[in-house]
Amino acid sequence: MSGGDAAPGDGEGGPRPLRTDLRPVVEAVREADAAAFVAVGDRSDDDLRYLTRFSGPDRPYALVVAPSGGTTSDGDARDRAVLCAPALFCEQAEREFVAGARAPGGVAAADAEERFHDGVAREVRTEAVGGHAGERAAAVVEDLVDGAGAAAEGADPTVLAPASIPHDAAVYLERAGVDLASTDAVADARARKTPAEVDRLRRVQRAAVAGMARAEAVLAESEVDGGGSDSDRGGGEEAETDRRPPLRWKGEPLTTERLRREVNAVLAARGVRDAGNTVIGAGPSAADLHCVGDDPIRPGETVLLDVSPRGPDGYYGDVTRTFVVDGDGGWERRAYVAVEAARAAALDEIEPGVPAKTVHGEAAAELAAYGFDPNAGEGEAGFTHGTGHGVGVSLHEGPSLSGAGELRPGHAVTVEPGVYDPDIGGVRLEDLIVVTDDGYEILAEYPFGIVPEERSDADDV
Structure with missing residues (x-):
């Protein structure tokens, strides 16, 4: 059901003009x-x-x-x-x-x-x-x-x-x-996008996944440090002593801010603005849905990247992936498998006429089947948010996959199940799709995998 690389209106004549029907x-x-x-x-x-x-x-x-x-x-x-x-x-x-x-x-x-x-x-x-x-x-x-x-x-x-x-x-x-x-x-x-609006969403989403490719490459290039100073471990605080030293990249400790700068540089080169929406959490801060702080990135802990840039015509992209460098296959692996299954279950429901709540319900049921609380409150362990939201000239607009109403052709929504544990971290996988006459299209595909790779075709993402 996903689309290819060719976008209507993306030829030599440029994108379709944006005209709002009043x-x-x-x-x-x-x-x-x-x-x-x-x-x-x-x-x-x-x-x-x-x-x-x-x-x-x-x-x-x-x-x-x-x-x-x-x-x-x-x-x-x-x-x-x-x-x-x-x-x-x-x-x-x-x-x-x-x-x-x-x-x-x-x-x-x-x-x-x-x-x-x-x-x-x-x-x-x-x-x-x-x-x-x-x-x-x-x-x-x-x-x-x-x-x-x-x-x-x-x-x-x-x-x-x-x-x-x-x-x-x-x-x-x-x-x-x-x-x-x-x-x-x-x-x-606003909820139902025209072909010209879908063109804009597709273009900025391609920039978003290019930024994701850069982040994954940096994580893949990073090295596990066997030693590390107290300052590398967060100032030597007692709560940090049993945590591994941060990853090192280009000879320096890798932090969420360093990684964010690498992503944002790619976004700028692609002609879009990060708009303060490059959210990166590592370890416990990966359970923070909107983390924009500066934390050390450590081996064995989840690194959650949510990239949501804004294009020159005001339209947003939105993509999330989660990685672990040198993981041990514990909580983070079980969470990743559960979220992948929840994403697939949600996508299986998407077609015109389906109640939006059905999509959320299927994702939540899948997470519950893997032993995660599908109705967790903020700050609790489990699934703490809706399965998706509309995207357009606002990063969050209608329709909501947890709200009333049915899906219609032209609805552009995220599909983003996730599970979190404030003491451990978080896993979320997110794509931006548009509902079509017979299903859906993923506006810019990006591979999955909890272990980061340096993808040879990253420049073509």
């Missing part, structure tokens, strides 16, 4: 009998990034989407989307939000300015640049819904917004006579 938002407004939709945020707001494809400033700006039920001041009755951008970002906004959404080739030159791929006309407004983004959005709402039923009757217009809309923006909108109502339309749209 029709689901327009339809949500109509179904709610609302006047418009408003989103307010800055470039760190993933909903706004998704809706506009505008990688704007670090200060708030706004998007207003309104269906054609009303008439604007210029007499236009089309579905409209207006990006309220700071003046210094006008050209960028025109390029990314407006020009990027125009209909593809074949449109007559006279119509090129009016035709958009989803039929929703886009424009950028920079007037009143000194005002708060919420104020500017309210002014656009007033313009776009002028003449609509609610406004004509003197009632306050209802405007839909993501639940995450900033409080100050909500206050400005409400002071302007707008009633706000929350909508899940954006989250629902």
